[in-house]
Amino acid sequence: MAHWLLKSEPFKYSWDQLVADGRTHWNGVRNHQAANNLKAMEVGDRCFFYHSNEGLEIVGIAEVVREYYPDPSDSSGRFGMIDVGPILPLLHPVSLKQIKADPTLAGMALVRQSRLSVSPVADEEWRRICELGGLSG
């Protein structure tokens, strides 16, 4: 199972909103690299949910519930979207500051490519963030 990280500005769409909604369309991606990552996702893959701009921390774990399909909000027809649902919040949100300070995590795509909204997460990065987040696994 692959792991991913999804970024959202909390004032646009927050973790709490995802919990309230039960599931949502992850639409509006207009970057090919991010879209390629969406394409590679399979139902059941887990994703960290990161709050950008405000918060600057990973707050929860979401799950892919529908694989890549066309995004009707893209008139060009080039981009697609997935659906995700919430799994559980982190007991302790993991901040960007912590991530940058941790040797295991400092090389994450989140850090290296700050503008990429959908990025892969390596297994050891996943385990380390779960640990920092207070989840035993």
Place this chain on the structure above:
DNA sequence: GCCAACGTTGGC
């Protein structure tokens, strides 16, 4: 509010 990174657009 500023600025770096970076993708896109458009003139040539």
Place this chain on the structure above:
DNA sequence: GCCAACGTTGGC
């Protein structure tokens, strides 16, 4: 096909 201009993202 190159590259300057411009727009957007997102951390600080």
